[in-house]
Amino acid sequence: MTMCRRVRRDAVAEGAGPPGARVRRARRAGIAAGAVLVAGLAVATPSSGHVIAIDVGHSIASQGAISARGVAEFEFNRALALVVEQTLAAAGYRPFLIGADGRTEDLVSRPRRAGEARAGLFVSVHHDSAKARFQRDWIHDGRPRKYLDDRFRGFSIFVSRNNVQWPLALRCASAIGARMIAGGFRASRYHADPVLGSGREFADEANGVHFYDNLAVLRHAPMPALLFEAGVIVNRDEELALGRAETRAGIARALGEGMGDCGFRT
Numbered sequence: 430m431t432m433c434r435r436v437r438r439d440a441v442a443e444g445a446g447p448p449g450a451r452v453r454r455a456r457r458a459g460i461a462a463g464a465v466l467v468a469g470l471a472v473a474t475p476s477s478g479h480v481i482a483i484d485v486g487h488s489i490a491s492q493g494a495i496s497a498r499g500v501a502e503f504e505f506n507r508a509l510a511l512v513v514e515q516t517l518a519a520a521g522y523r524p525f526l527i528g529a530d531g532r533t534e535d536l537v538s539r540p541r542r543a544g545e546a547r548a549g550l551f552v553s554v555h556h557d558s559a560k561a562r563f564q565r566d567w568i569h570d571g572r573p574r575k576y577l578d579d580r581f582r583g584f585s586i587f588v589s590r591n592n593v594q595w596p597l598a599l600r601c602a603s604a605i606g607a608r609m610i611a612g613g614f615r616a617s618r619y620h621a622d623p624v625l626g627s628g629r630e631f632a633d634e635a636n637g638v639h640f641y642d643n644l645a646v647l648r649h650a651p652m653p654a655l656l657f658e659a660g661v662i663v664n665r666d667e668e669l670a671l672g673r674a675e676t677r678a679g680i681a682r683a684l685g686e687g688m689g690d691c692g693f694r695t
């Protein structure tokens with residue numbers, strides 16, 4: 430995927446200006462006009478859409494939550510982010526993936542790279558857990574694991590009022606949450622609960638959106654930014670659902686449609 434994106438960016442840089450001028454420049458440079466036209470066609474669709482930063486939460490060194498069956502959150506995040514990238518590209522957006530190689534350790538460089546890529550929207554992709562004291566023991570494949578019961582399930586979306594463009598971030602979060610619910614997904618309740626969660630204030634209760642003002646990755650973003658928890662991988666049933674291709678496709682579709690609803694037209 431990395432190589433494809435690099436090729437596309439190069440093509441964009443080379444393809445600047447009207448098509449006629451591109452061909453003339455290419456002829457002067459001794460490059461076959463056909464090749465340039467192919468490159469021009471290849472960039473025509475993505476260059477018409479907004480750049481959307483898709484941030485893969487966590488890294489190889491710091492993998493986030495561990496699922497009920499022992500899979501690292503980073504793996505779930507990356508798998509979903511790649512589907513989101515494909516879905517957005519197919520819809521005419523220009524997705525810009527951050528952290529997919531698992532080597533991005535700090536949080537501040539993520540929104541900075543999104544800014545450098547001129548992303549109009551920043552979406553950090555995560556999968557959820559809950560407090561350790563609610564996690565119970567079970568054995569999976571002969572190994573001791575932790576799981577959460579059905580009080581802990583569903584997607585959650587977070588926005589920060591310290592993000593310079595939080596009103597638009599909230600509008601997008603609400604739109605994405607609404608599309609998730611329309612797609613058959615359920616919003617979590619437990620983050621708002623003072624015992625089960627952290628008493629996190631709802632920003633849009635109906636659509637599963639909360640305020641989380643001090644999230645670094647949102648605070649430092651120069652564009653509207655939101656953090657998307659796709660679901661709870663420590664919940665055994667939800668982990669299985671979140672690992673299915675059709676679930677990832679449905680989530681990616683909801684994200685793309687929600688972005689369209691809040692003004693990021695392709």
Ligand SMILES: [Zn+2]
Pocket residue numbers: 486487493494502555556
């Ligand atoms: Zn996470």
